[in-house]
Amino acid sequence: MIRVLLVDDQRLVRAGLRMLCDSAPDMTVVGEAENGQQAIRLAEQVAPDVVLMDLRMPVVDGTAATARIHASRPAVRVVVLTTFDDDDHLFPALAAGACGFLVKDATPEELLTAVRTAAAGETPYSPTVLRRLVDQAVRARLGETPAASLPDTLTGREREVLVLVGAGLSNREIADRLHLGVTTVKTHVTSLLSKTGAGNRIRLALLAAQSGPVADG
The missing domain is CATH 3.40.50.2300 (Response regulator)
Structure with a gap:
């Protein structure tokens, strides 16, 4: 309960x-x-x-x-x-x-x-809330804020998942987009949180926006 x-x-x-x-x-x-x-x-x-x-x-x-x-x-x-x-x-x-x-x-x-x-x-x-947060991060990046750097330890698949997290997609949507199981996506997200030190999914999405282009959702 x-x-x-x-x-x-x-x-x-x-x-x-x-x-x-x-x-x-x-x-x-x-x-x-x-x-x-x-x-x-x-x-x-x-x-x-x-x-x-x-x-x-x-x-x-x-x-x-x-x-x-x-x-x-x-x-x-x-x-x-x-x-x-x-x-x-x-x-x-x-x-x-x-x-x-x-x-x-x-x-x-x-x-x-x-x-x-x-x-x-x-x-x-809410996707609209995340979109607003990501948009703010993108605007900051286009201003004077330097782009955030990603750890070199990220795998290619983890970078793909990161981009989709930044686009506001859920684990299920990411799984469908990349033809993966939801459990596999959760594992990648957990690894991303650990490697980047983002702390939670929203911070991870902001990191995606600050570090590079965000895919369309």
Whole structure:
């Protein structure tokens, strides 16, 4: 059973998320918080597997709360719930330890999938959010920021997978594109995370954008 902590300053949003998560047979909501300060405290008390975290909240915002939770309980997976006008908050939240990003207009199925993906140790994200992050990285590369260098130890196949991760493709889509098994793709992604030190899939996608052309998805 996946233990979920809901963090949002809007009561109606939390109520909707609770109904959705509680309707899933493999999830249970173990707590709700209306600001980051409460989230930090509840994360210690109820030991969630996944935190659905809003960014803009009173008292303590979602980015600061994510950093505190990640520091004290690094196994807790924080998925940020964001809106398109929160681009300036995405990079700080990523640096704070968020494992993924989901836009608030995501479908119920997408949100449940994101929770399960996060609980499984992977990185859920909305393709539109990742695309924005990658576009920012590309713009930075075209400016004064030097291109990131990749380790010489990457294999040719790993470089192919990296390009497709940067294009926003899921493991299944990469597997179909390269005619590989999903398990094989997961192995390549794990190796890429280890060799590059990227930490998570979104950082890996940004590295792909900073180091070379990104394939069309």
